[in-house]
Structures are given as structure tokens and as C-alpha cells.
Amino acid sequence: MKVVVQVKLLPDAVQAPALEATLRMVNRAASHAAAVAFHTGKTSRNDLQKEVYAGLKADFGLSAQAAVRTVKKVVDAYATLRANMRAGNLGPEGSKRHRKAESKPIVFRADAAQPYDDRILSWQYDARTVSIWTTAGRLKGVRYTGQPDHLKTLREYRRGETDLMYRGGKWFLLAVCEIPEPQVYQPVDWIGVDRGTTNLATTSDGANYQGRRLTRYRRWHTKKRGELQVKKTRSAKRRARRRARRESRHASHINHRISKEVVAVAQRTRRGIALEQLDGIRERGTASRDQRARLSSWPFAQLGAFVAYKCRRAGVPYLEVDARYTSQHCPRCGHTARNNRPSRDHFRCRRCGLAGPADHVAGVNVRDRARSAWAFVNTPVPQRN
Incomplete structure (x- = not known):
């Protein structure tokens, strides 16, 4: 690679x-x-x-x-x-x-x-x-x-x-x-990773990488850039661009750190990593006006790209699975409903009563889908007589 x-x-x-x-x-x-x-x-x-x-x-x-x-x-x-x-x-x-x-x-x-x-x-x-x-x-x-x-x-x-x-x-x-790519090993299991804005990444193991500090940092830079843009001078525009680059580097550093830790855990435990397919995430739902800028500039794809290439370098199996209803589906009984997630942070199944952090439940669903997908891909084709 x-x-x-x-x-x-x-x-x-x-x-x-x-x-x-x-x-x-x-x-x-x-x-x-x-x-x-x-x-x-x-x-x-x-x-x-x-x-x-x-x-x-x-x-x-x-x-x-x-x-x-x-x-x-x-x-x-x-x-x-x-x-x-x-x-x-x-x-x-x-x-x-x-x-x-x-x-x-x-x-x-x-x-x-x-x-x-x-x-x-x-x-x-x-x-x-x-x-x-x-x-x-x-x-x-x-x-x-x-x-x-x-x-x-x-x-x-x-x-x-x-x-x-x-x-x-x-x-x-x-x-x-x-760099020569190592051979991908046969995973004993999978780590599901759910990405978000409040929690940047939550794994099926329960590891949580919060994004509140990064959100405050980005909001502060957005405010400062707005103050500079009002001035409309060449110096102000130059300083605004410099702030934007600094913010981008900081977000990239955090994504590198998260992806490095997740891949290291997977490699040590001989497991694979599964992420949600987030193609068209911005078109799937409507966001309020104050959320649009944050969603459109959030580095979802960058974190996924970092995890993917670090997996390739380490020989860790990597999959992307269907993202639909991962936060509304109960991993225990299979019931899927919007009211299974009464709030952004909480999940509670209306059928069996399973409760827990919504992002953790989503990570578990991603892991389960990866198990099914990997088993389907690796099932031997029956020979015809």
C-alpha cells in the first residue's frame, strides 16, 4: 500500500x-x-x-x-x-x-x-x-x-x-x-464502532470517545472566524484561513488517536473492525439550522478512512455494514421501533425491556451485522453432483 x-x-x-x-x-x-x-x-x-x-x-x-x-x-x-x-x-x-x-x-x-x-x-x-x-x-x-x-x-x-x-x-x-501489506488474519470476532457527533466513536466493547471537548473547540473557532469575517480585510481573511487549518489539524489528530487505539485493541485480540456505511448521511434526515453547519463539516468520513488504512497496515479485517436502524434495533429480541430510543443518549426496548446507552447498543448492532456478513461471505459454496 x-x-x-x-x-x-x-x-x-x-x-x-x-x-x-x-x-x-x-x-x-x-x-x-x-x-x-x-x-x-x-x-x-x-x-x-x-x-x-x-x-x-x-x-x-x-x-x-x-x-x-x-x-x-x-x-x-x-x-x-x-x-x-x-x-x-x-x-x-x-x-x-x-x-x-x-x-x-x-x-x-x-x-x-x-x-x-x-x-x-x-x-x-x-x-x-x-x-x-x-x-x-x-x-x-x-x-x-x-x-x-x-x-x-x-x-x-x-x-x-x-x-x-x-x-x-x-x-x-x-x-x-x-509498504507491503500484511496478510489479513481470520477474525475470532468483531468490534462494532458507532460514529456520532456527541460521542465521536463508541465500540461494542463499551469504549466511548466523547466529542464534547472537540465540539466546544470547534464552536469557539467558528465564533472567532465569524468575528474576523465581519472585518473583511485581507489580514482578517488570512487569519480566518489559518484558524480553519488549525481546527482541521486538531480534528485530524483526534481521529488519528481514536483510530489508532481501536485498531490496536482489535489486533491484540485478533478481532476485526466493523463500521457503519455512512454514504449520504447528510441526506437521510432533516437537521435544524444550527446543526447543519456542524453536520456538514464533521469529519465522519475521515475517521472511517483512518480506521480503514490502519487496518490494512496491521492486517486487521475491516467491514462496512448497513447503518439503517442500528440505534433503534434491539440486539436481544430483534424488535425495531423509533420509540426504542426515547432520547439521544438512551435506548430501551419496548418489547423485552433491554436498556443501555444508545451509542453502545448501536455498536453492538454493527458488530452483530458484521458477524452475519462475514459468515455469509465465508460460507463454502455447496458442490453440485
């Missing part, structure tokens, strides 16, 4: 300006190539490279391989744009956002990430340095650092290209690593 390892570059006072000038120049060149692709309609790699390759070298001072990587960057950007349009991520055809996206060429930010390959960036793992191409010449001995497990993964499994990124006044390298 492919993973991206991030390490921090530590350029000195001479190296940093060269990296900054390079990033600005290659993104100017990429914007030029994107404009040519837009006006000529040539968005395939070979056709676009024939159009702009000589100009990127002569007019922007790019080396041969840097020009090739810049063309590939532009081609990938247009491929992503077309995919988003087909998926409806930019609104329906004819909408203002859709028309705006298709009516002008792609423009790259001055500090947008730039891809490098092994011809223009080489690693010295023992010295923890890289040699990297810049418009001012080859920079050798640029130091980098990172977490010990990231550095170990980088040394053993790095394959493919590396992106140079400038973010928040710091330099980073994002390297693609190809």
Missing part, C-alpha cells in the same frame, strides 16, 4: 532563499503551461510537453527533468478538475461555480507544492541530508529531520516522487512509500 511520509527540511540561510525562488519560478512556469493547455485543449502529457517543453527551459530556467515534472503537475491538475466536475463536486453543470471552473485556466499559487523525482532529488539517509535541484543550481547537504518511525519507513520503502512543500514558514518533503 502507498503511504506518504512527511519530513521537515532544515535549510540554512543560503539554501532557504534558493528553495523559495525555485518554488516561485516552477509555479509561474506551471501556470504558463496550464494557460497553454487551456487555450489549445492539449491536456495529455505528450501533447502538452511538445508545446511547452522548450519554453519552460528557455524562458523560466528549468532543467530538463524539472520541466517534465512541471508538465506532469499541470496534466494531473486538469485530470483532477475533470474528475471533480464529473462527480458534481463543483456543483451541477451550468451552476456559477461550475462555469467559473471551466471558463479559465488553472493558476498555481506561488508556494504550491512541486514534485521531484530521483533525477533531481537524491536522499542520503545516513547523513539525513538531501541533494535537490534549484534554479540557482544543485543544493547539496540540505538537512532534514522527522519522527523515528517515519525515517525508518522512508529508508526502507520510499518509491516514486517526492513533493517539496512550503507551509507556515517551514519547509517539508512529502515522499511516497510503498
Whole structure:
């Protein structure tokens, strides 16, 4: 499986300006190539490279391989744009956002990430340095650092290209690593996980990861962003974006922590992990006005994605099951009714009297559905005589 390892570059006072000038120049060149692709309609790699390759070298001072990587960057950007349009991520055809996206060429930010390959960036793992191409010449001995497990993964499994990124006044390298996937073991049982907003995750074992602190944190950031948006100045907009990124990083950190703990328990007990399928969760019911923003921005899918890829890395079986009525279905007698859940936090079966926390009951139902699904998939097909 492919993973991206991030390490921090530590350029000195001479190296940093060269990296900054390079990033600005290659993104100017990429914007030029994107404009040519837009006006000529040539968005395939070979056709676009024939159009702009000589100009990127002569007019922007790019080396041969840097020009090739810049063309590939532009081609990938247009491929992503077309995919988003087909998926409806930019609104329906004819909408203002859709028309705006298709009516002008792609423009790259001055500090947008730039891809490098092994011809223009080489690693010295023992010295923890890289040699990297810049418009001012080859920079050798640029130091980098990172977490010990990231550095170990980088040394053993790095394959493919590396992106140079400038973010928040710091330099980073994002390297693609190809990690072999362990064989998935046969689970002895399953852990059902119910996701929510009040409780971020509740397992069938009874483990509960509350979201109240994160809710307060997000509400506070929303209030501060609103205060900044009222000012309508460039500085206020920049600070609002910085707050949004900080909030997103905090939510991602919490989702990483939850998924890591759940996967570790499953691996230790030789069980699988089952989650609800939450496709179209925002369309299933109506929410009050003050709940819409919270539901639309809540990282449900991110937590599921983190659990899924951590399961793949650990060889833990992973399933997604039908989410319908998991919080209204009684796991003991099978009775399903809306009034089995008299409040958000409580479950009480109207037929057999089973009672407990609603999210825990939902986690148990997810686990039971995973048991049934796994048994059905692994049941041997009877042989015909």
C-alpha cells in the first residue's frame, strides 16, 4: 500500500532563499503551461510537453527533468478538475461555480507544492541530508529531520516522487512509500464502532470517545472566524484561513488517536473492525439550522478512512455494514421501533425491556451485522453432483 511520509527540511540561510525562488519560478512556469493547455485543449502529457517543453527551459530556467515534472503537475491538475466536475463536486453543470471552473485556466499559487523525482532529488539517509535541484543550481547537504518511525519507513520503502512543500514558514518533503501489506488474519470476532457527533466513536466493547471537548473547540473557532469575517480585510481573511487549518489539524489528530487505539485493541485480540456505511448521511434526515453547519463539516468520513488504512497496515479485517436502524434495533429480541430510543443518549426496548446507552447498543448492532456478513461471505459454496 502507498503511504506518504512527511519530513521537515532544515535549510540554512543560503539554501532557504534558493528553495523559495525555485518554488516561485516552477509555479509561474506551471501556470504558463496550464494557460497553454487551456487555450489549445492539449491536456495529455505528450501533447502538452511538445508545446511547452522548450519554453519552460528557455524562458523560466528549468532543467530538463524539472520541466517534465512541471508538465506532469499541470496534466494531473486538469485530470483532477475533470474528475471533480464529473462527480458534481463543483456543483451541477451550468451552476456559477461550475462555469467559473471551466471558463479559465488553472493558476498555481506561488508556494504550491512541486514534485521531484530521483533525477533531481537524491536522499542520503545516513547523513539525513538531501541533494535537490534549484534554479540557482544543485543544493547539496540540505538537512532534514522527522519522527523515528517515519525515517525508518522512508529508508526502507520510499518509491516514486517526492513533493517539496512550503507551509507556515517551514519547509517539508512529502515522499511516497510503498509498504507491503500484511496478510489479513481470520477474525475470532468483531468490534462494532458507532460514529456520532456527541460521542465521536463508541465500540461494542463499551469504549466511548466523547466529542464534547472537540465540539466546544470547534464552536469557539467558528465564533472567532465569524468575528474576523465581519472585518473583511485581507489580514482578517488570512487569519480566518489559518484558524480553519488549525481546527482541521486538531480534528485530524483526534481521529488519528481514536483510530489508532481501536485498531490496536482489535489486533491484540485478533478481532476485526466493523463500521457503519455512512454514504449520504447528510441526506437521510432533516437537521435544524444550527446543526447543519456542524453536520456538514464533521469529519465522519475521515475517521472511517483512518480506521480503514490502519487496518490494512496491521492486517486487521475491516467491514462496512448497513447503518439503517442500528440505534433503534434491539440486539436481544430483534424488535425495531423509533420509540426504542426515547432520547439521544438512551435506548430501551419496548418489547423485552433491554436498556443501555444508545451509542453502545448501536455498536453492538454493527458488530452483530458484521458477524452475519462475514459468515455469509465465508460460507463454502455447496458442490453440485
